[in-house]
Amino acid sequence: MSDIPAPELAIATRNLSKQFDRLLAVDNVDLEVADGEVYGLIGPNGAGKTTLMRMLAAIEDPTTGDIYLQGERLDPDRPNPRLKRYLGYLPDDFPLYDDLTVWDYLDYFARLYDLREPGRSRRLLEILDLVQLIPKRDSLIATLSRGMKQRLSLGRTILHEPVLLLLDEPVSGLDPIARQQFREIIQVVREAGMTVLISSHILSDLAQLCSSIGIMELGCLVESTSIQELYQRLSQQRLQISLLGDNLAKSLDRAIAELRNCPQVESWTVGDRQLTVHFNGNETDSANLLRQLIQAQVNLYQFQIETDDLEDIFLQLGHQQTS
Known part of the structure; x- marks a missing residue:
């Protein structure tokens, strides 16, 4: 594997590691995700998936190694707001503000992303349509179902039209209908040209969504291949x-x-x-x-x-x- 990532890669890491005191959470990971694909990250609890995603989202600094997004190196010592605008990150525990309406919640984050009128309201309507929440635009978030809240969180994540979407356990706790709705949104996002890195313990969902799969064990990336090749070799x-x-x-x-x-x-x-x-x-x-x-x-x-x-x-x- 070359030290310089190919330009068509949305994500590339080289010798990426993260140490927490005595715990080596991510161990020398070389990950490559092609532009425009949906890449599924699987592994048991404690395998290092969330830590890896947090480093890709520039929330955690690597202990060693390098991260490249769209061919550009993410330097933890030099903030790069333009590079970070490539990213949309949905953690598994992102808080919602129950006392806001759906519209006010999205509008708040749109303003943080410096989206301005008249484009801001137009973008909010596009997002509400995509995540199937137009009828709920004036409802308090506290009144939404869990599935609606997850779709709203995804809408907030893609407000600024990122090119790379990082989703950490986005369907955890959802019923089958809500998971199906979430999968349909991801398919639309993919068709729009976004690259998606998604972790989940619901492997049947990943099998339907993903073009490639990475398997982590004890901080190491033990498999990274197309899902078709994985089936041909191991099924x-x-x-x-x-x-x-x-x-x-x-x-x-x-x-x-x-x-x-x-x-x-x-x-x-x-x-x-x-x-x-x-x-x-x-x-x-x-x-x-x-x-x-x-x-x-x-x-x-x-x-x-x-x-x-x-x-x-x-x-x-x-x-x-x-x-």
Whole structure:
């Protein structure tokens, strides 16, 4: 990895570390996030994700190492307001002001960002439309649901049209409908050209949103790759074969005989009327196996292909790290 980041990178870090007394929270991280992508950061509690984000947001100074945003070095010793305007940062505990209305809250932050009329009011309406809160513009924040508050926080984060969005656990505690609404907003933001770095423990959401994934363990970035490459390399495939009929033993024997003769079958386990088969073939191979089982007069009522999802891969990598 070159010491000078490529110009098309929205984020690049080189040998980035953060030490708190005896705790090494971030350990020599080299992170690269391409311009315009949604990059998911995952890992257990205490892995260093929040500390890494706080350094990228210029809230925490690195102990060692360098940070580059849009190709420019972020120097903690020389404040660069222009560079920091690239950023929108949503921490997992950002406070809201319950006694303000939705409009007044956004207007307050718009003034802090030095947005001026008539553009300021126009921008507030754009944000309220994006986060689906126009009907709530005159409501007190105290009356909003948790999902509405999170959408309002996101709106505040992108008021100044940053090019880089840092989201730390933005859907924590939200119900499925609120998470879906939040995902839709992130998709719109991405289509508008923003780069998004998002951490979450809800891996199914990241699998739908992200083009790349980074996995942190004990302060180290142990994986950083496209989500497609991660699936191709680490996702395992299984066939769930369920048997039907009274003469179950005969069907089971016939099924196992066919599995032994199939080169794409790696192993299998036998459950109650079910075989779980570890399978490394493609769709044609699985179709051929199904045909062979039927021709062998195996009584089937289910033949289903399953693949590991992002959560399975994460648990698999965690097991490898601790074993």
